[in-house]
Amino acid sequence: MTTPASASENAIEVLHLVKRYPKAPVNAVNDVSFSVRRGEIFGLLGPNGAGKTTTIGVLTTRVRPTGGQARIMGLDVTKDPIGVKQRIAVVPQMSNLDQSLKVRDILIFHAAYHSVPRKEREARADALLRELGLAERARDRVSRYSGGMNQRLMIARALMHSPDILFLDEPTNNLDPQSRLFLWDRIRDLNARGLTILLTTHDMEEADKLCERIAIMDYGKILVNDTSEQLKKIIPGGTMLEVRVFVPELAAVGAAESDGRITARLVEALQALPGVTKVDEVSKKKEAPQGASGGWPGGARGGGGRGGPWGGPPGGWGSQNGGQAQEPGVTGFRLYAEDASALVASTNQAILAAGAELRDLHVKHPSLEDVFIYLTGRNLR
């Protein structure tokens, strides 16, 4: 957690926010507190139904909170919704562009709703259309626009009244890679100009690349709130060293006999290395199905349903060991440690000392997605 900044430094402040919808059995948002500094890009991540949309709804005056407080640029969202609306802009997930107006008019009318003087709104519309690559299609109707163009137009619209805070709800969902990269660049540009941005996303790469801080929400609560780098350290053991080892004795007795007695010696030797928190053998039998607990030491953090985060990388070790015809005598191990790369030399020595031979070695760092799955589990929502 970062140190709480003073009110004047924060663009968004949420304090013990609670929202329960009428007739709902549980709180959609359950005692959530966080703040977003001015000029920050803040990511709100979480599975569907985690409470992200409700939280943003409260901040954008569309959802009335049941309890707690939310402030935008120091203004209370329930006491001064007009002041709040003038300072924020929202880019929703689905297009809500005015289908009856032409593209340029959408921008100009939006600015008029926000009391932007006529000359300024026309100049601003033209500038933003150019900036977002829509100038040549400014007189079209929105119905002729593609998904990516709609998204760009909604961003242009949001900027027409120079908001202090921009809310982006899954901004690059369903966009082609070109549009995605273009939008990422624009988001960074806007942030560089001082705009505070709160975005929700399911795209871990997006969150990792754009956000200075990330809060992961689930079941109406914020589980963690920190920089991407710090979040990745949450997973116990930190990093992982994956090794493939040729064991001559194993080749001699055949795979059927490899019941672990031969490799147990190796596991013991590896376990004894300084810094190693846990060693798993990744043989045919032990290659657990994705999400089975025990992937990470202490991986079953929340108890039932919350398995280890390393679901076995697609096309990685899991398939090499479990799928393909295995070279006789070759088996794999996973070593968990705070700093797996420091183990490379000592691991090699330990393997040689045990009479085996190192075939392959690979250091893996947890991704934001691993952290996300580690915290929220694999259950479908």
Add this chain to the structure above:
Amino acid sequence: MATTSQAAAETPFGGGEARETRMKTHLMLATNAFFAILRRDIVVTGRDLIAFLAQVLLQPLFFLFIFGKVLPGIGLAAQGFGALLLPGIVGLTTFLAAMQGVALPLVLDLGFGREIDDRLLAPMPDMLVALEKVIFATLRGLVAGGIIFPLAVWILGNQYNVRSDRIGLLIVLLVLAALVGACVGLFLGTSIRPEQIGLMFSLILTPLLFTGCTYYPWAGLDTIKWFQIVTLFNPLTYADEGIRYAMVPPVYGVQLPTLDLQWVFLGLGVSIILFFILGTRTFGRRVVS
């Protein structure tokens, strides 16, 4: 061009002089937003004027032609029926144009379009967005009702017979007819889901059309007492009867009997207040959760 681009690029987001000069009171912000939204609706309707006129005028004009001109012409309706029918058609057109002007867009907007979100995020109370819909729909109703008059002169010819000494009262009643239509539309538009639009036409519009004393004067229903009572539950009855009072000239010195003006005003007043309150309440529930 380059200068405007530069100016926009240099304007810091989140403060600066441009923001300072626009620091206005909330009242100013809300008033500006209200009129900008009203202007948006007028501009959009103005661009599709032909479609708008076809939507609101075609049906009443055919009614007027068939019942006011053709049927009396071939002896199936009494001469002079046109003079009696015209006020009903004016009232119905005003009422319906206002009602549809708010109900249909709202059903779609609140249902899946969510185009209204941009207006709900304008710096104004949500209720002003609902009020704007009502005001705009009222204007729409008045335009539609007003256009009936010159067209009626053309369709009815010598059957066109409207007294001119109650024109002030007529204008007031037309405004109230449009207003009540808009308020009913606000209520329907916020209560009906998009998939129920078809149902709205058959279950609500049709009874509204035929129990509103449009095609017959209320006093004439004396012989069908139960139906006469039913018509009193339709706000359109009060609008049509009031407009009839203001439009139909006396025949041989005898004034056509209509609902008393005090009942007309009471019926319209109660309906406007009731449906406006109900409508804004459901609107509030639909736009803030």
